[in-house]
Amino acid sequence: MHLLRIDASIQGDRSASSALADLVLDRVTAAHPAVPVVRRHLGQDPLPSDAWGNALAGSATPEQDRNERQRHALALAERLATELQQATAVVLAFPLYNYGVSQHVKAWIDLTVVGAEHGVRLLDGTPTVLVVTRGGAYGPGTPRDGWDHSTGYARRILVDHWGADLTIVERDFTLVGVNPALDEFTETAVTMRKTAEESAISAGESLAARHAA
Numbered sequence: 001m002h003l004l005r006i007d008a009s010i011q012g013d014r015s016a017s018s019a020l021a022d023l024v025l026d027r028v029t030a031a032h033p034a035v036p037v038v039r040r041h042l043g044q045d046p047l048p049s050d051a052w053g054n055a056l057a058g059s060a061t062p063e064q065d066r067n068e069r070q071r072h073a074l075a076l077a078e079r080l081a082t083e084l085q086q087a088t089a090v091v092l093a094f095p096l097y098n099y100g101v102s103q104h105v106k107a108w109i110d111l112t113v114v115g116a117e118h119g120v121r122l123l124d125g126t127p128t129v130l131v132v133t134r135g136g137a138y139g140p141g142t143p144r145d146g147w148d149h150s151t152g153y154a155r156r157i158l159v160d161h162w163g164a165d166l167t168i169v170e171r172d173f174t175l176v177g178v179n180p181a182l183d184e185f186t187e188t189a190v191t192m193r194k195t196a197e198e199s200a201i202s203a204g205e206s207l208a209a210r211h212a213a
């Protein structure tokens, strides 16, 4: 088993998505203590924002004519694609920021796409847990139903483009208790948090059960 974990929160120790990803990982490492885990934290160590353009330009340039920046960017893109392809289980913690996918996650996806061999499904059948956290609530019938433009996009890339066997763990209303305007939802938020934590533990147990260490 080779586990890849990628975090993307910009909120450091207060990250709700990382806390849920911890629960997933805890169940895996409880069952397989020696499992190697490759980690990336896109929020704390962002990928260079110019790497995508350089990698794309490099990929369209004969190898001997590539400049240094293009070579570095392409090497990074290929490393990201290899990391994903070599993983036998993947845990992603991607928060909702400004109704969409964070720029850090987008940079990772764009670079990884450039680094992959054409037509290769990088996660073909790989069990993948996507943790999504949102400050507000976006369920059916809520005023902002449909405003989460991150989860659908992530599913499009992970499942339809890369072939992942995807489980989504979601927690809404993480800003209840932080933003007083949401105080009336305190009880709902407690229930949502508990459900999300149970779902994270169950996703971790299922990852662990699918793998011999």
Ligand SMILES: Cc1cc2nc3c(=O)[nH]c(=O)nc-3n(C[C@H](O)[C@H](O)[C@H](O)COP(=O)(O)O)c2cc1C
Binding pocket: 009, 010, 011, 014, 015, 016, 017, 018, 095, 096, 097, 098, 099, 100, 133, 134, 135, 136, 137, 174, 175
């Ligand atoms: C810059 C920023 C933008 C945010 N935008 C949204 C948003 O559009 N919708 C929402 O429901 N919550 C939004 N939030 C709240 C986050 O989704 C919430 O804090 C969530 O827990 C983030 O995951 P994290 O705790 O792992 O960082 C935003 C938070 C920050 C810091």
